[in-house]
Each structure stands twice: as C-alpha cells, then as structure tokens.
Amino acid sequence: MLRHNLLLIYRSFKKYKSIFLINLIGFSTGLACALLIFLWVRDELNVDKFHEKDSRIYQVMMQFKFENGIGVGPETFSILAETVAAEIPEVEISVSEAINPDKSILLVNDQSIRSLGA
Numbered sequence: 001m002l003r004h005n006l007l008l009i010y011r012s013f014k015k016y017k018s019i020f021l022i023n024l025i026g027f028s029t030g031l032a033c034a035l036l037i038f039l040w041v042r043d044e045l046n047v048d049k050f051h052e053k054d055s056r057i058y059q060v061m062m063q064f065k066f067e068n069g070i071g072v073g074p075e076t077f078s079i080l081a082e083t084v085a086a087e088i089p090e091v092e093i094s095v096s097e098a099i100n101p102d103k104s105i106l107l108v109n110d111q112s113i114r115s116l117g118a
Contacts, residue, residue: 060084 013020048057060080064071081096 048054051057059074060076061072061074062076064073076096078096081094085091085094
C-alpha cells in the first residue's frame with residue numbers, strides 16, 4: 001500500500017509540476033511564518049521569568065512622536081520613576097532608563113518638566 005501511495009504521488013508530481021511547486025512554496029512559507037511567530041511569542045512570555053516575583057513586574061513605555069509616525073520605547077524619564085514611586089503606594093521600587101537626561105523634557109498637558117538626570 002505504501003508503494004502504491006508513493007507511486008501516485010510521483011505520477012501526480014510529474015503531471016502537475018507547477019501546482020506542486022506552488023503548494024510546496026506556500027507550505028514552506030506558512031511553516032516558516034508559524035515558526036517565527038512561535039519563537040517571538042515564546043521570547044515575549046519568558047521576559048523577567050528569572051525573578052521570584054515576576055508576576056509583579058511591570059514596564060512603563062514611552063511614545064515618541066516623529067514627523068512620519070509614532071515610536072515606542074522602554075526608556076522613561078528619571079523624574080517619572082521618582083514620582084511613580086513617591087505617589088503610588090503599590091509601587092515598591094521604580095527604575096528609570098533615561099537616554100540623555102540633560103536634554104529630556106516630560107510634557108504633561110501644557111506643562112513641560114526638564115529631567116534632572118540620573
């Protein structure tokens with residue numbers, strides 16, 4: 001029976017080469033995309049799993065406005081980290097990653113606050 005099935009596959013391949021190649025390319029592309037999505041999700045789910053209180057870790061991200069769109073990054077101002085730790089009682093520790101603290105300005109509504117640096 002296996003020999004019969006292999007013979008049918010071989011005959012079908014010989015008769016419909018273009019359809020076989022289209023199916024093969026589609027299958028391999030879909031398999032590669034599924035593998036990349038799996039690896040990406042697995043990496044995202046493993047962030048901060050080394051910490052014993054990993055369910056209590058949060059990350060504040062900041063939006064950057066550019067002429068052609070909006071970017072998002074993990075950097076925040078040091079003044080934001082200090083304010084969050086001081087004003088929100090649930091926050092035990094806060095850490096800031098300022099890119100260039102001398103030139104950092106935090107805009108809230110119409111007020112601008114210059115960062116003091118790290």
